[in-house]
Amino acid sequence: MDGADVRRAIRRIAHEIVEHNRGTADLVVVGIHTRGVPLAVRLAEALAEAEGPVPVGELDITLYRDDLDRRPTHRVGTTRMPGSINDRVVVLVDDVLFTGRTVRAALDALADLGRPRRVQLAVLVDRGHRELPVRADYVGKNLPTAARERVSVKLVEIDGEDAVLIGDPS
């Protein structure tokens, strides 16, 4: 995927969200750190273009991970919600859906912040290989991969360019 593909995918997801929820009332778009955050901002911009402004939040799931013992380096990131998420429709946004463990952690984190009426999941790439019963409501691109391959999403805001790359494990 290149920059134009990413742009089109976000625009399409925005339209699907509007259609699925019959508008954007009560909607909150929440990006999962790190690359879900700029994606959430872009998605909110696309939603604003289609329907009207939508609040954006960011969620750091470091403290909810189930592999804290296994992965040595963790920095605690920022969690910020645009007001209460009680009874809102939260669209979680992440770059890649893989094992589903990040989403599991994000759902736990969200539950500590309030009780949304509904939670939906939007991802730029679904690469398969789920280890938990998790599925996305909105997918930019389904990308068949081998489990050992690495999928890296690059975004202008963080990496200086938009791209989705598949590579061998380094």
Next chain:
Amino acid sequence: MRHLLDIADLSRAQLEGILDDADGFVEVLGRPIPKVPALRGKTVTTAFFEPSTRTRLSFERAAKALSADTMTFAPGTSSLSKGESLKDTVLTLQAMGTDLMIIRHQAVGAARRVSEWLSVPVVNGGDGAHQHPTQALLDTLTVRRRFGHIEGLRVAIVGDIRHSRVARSDSQAFSTLGAHVTLVAPRTLLPVTTRDWPVEVSASLDKVLPDVDVVYLLRVQTERGGASVFPSLPEYVSRFGMTRERRARLKAGAVVMHPGPMNRGVEIADEVADDPDALVLEQVSMGVAVRMAVLFRLLGGEIDG
């Protein structure tokens, strides 16, 4: 980072990393449910051989907000009174299933000694007049959140420097982070030498007052002989007490800090302690967040660097 024993062991990047994490924990503590599952299944033990309320409670609160379990060792009710040695005590606590031990002891170097005996991370909760690293971390966090930065700030640490582990830890932490630290005290309350300290020294609070951003008042420590080396408390107040008059001579935006417990009317006047620009209670709140950052780093977070 395997233990937290001495501020001098930490680089500027490590200090800043802990403060960055602590910012995240400040947010966690402000949530409707101020608790995260990060340290579920871990047991944190506080072994305090010296009296303490706020430090011990603050560590317990921090551990619980991270979903860790806590054990508390209290020497008054323990086998210590039957003559059990420090080494046997901490090894026993470790054998019960401790994942991290926080130790406070009147002997300088006690925490480091304990860290050599144990296989789990050790946090120094205060060793004699030597170090109190989490106090320095919470103080620097409080200042950084108030001013947005520490680099270039002028910090005066006032009072009983000689008997103060807070003075030692704080002057190291503030100067490592780029602040200018001045110790303000009478000769008798200064350490024998301050040559190894990254500080300037002054005997006049009134002289340094107009230039400083932070006035950090130390408690006059009667239990460590602090009262006997000064002629009288009224004389102490007249030269080093933070009175309302002195408060008025601070520059705009300057803040007053104190590690607690305060001797109201001695090192700090009532009106100054209760002023909104006194950060005493803010320091206490920041203590929980910074201790969460330390526990998380030693038990769930970063191992090296």
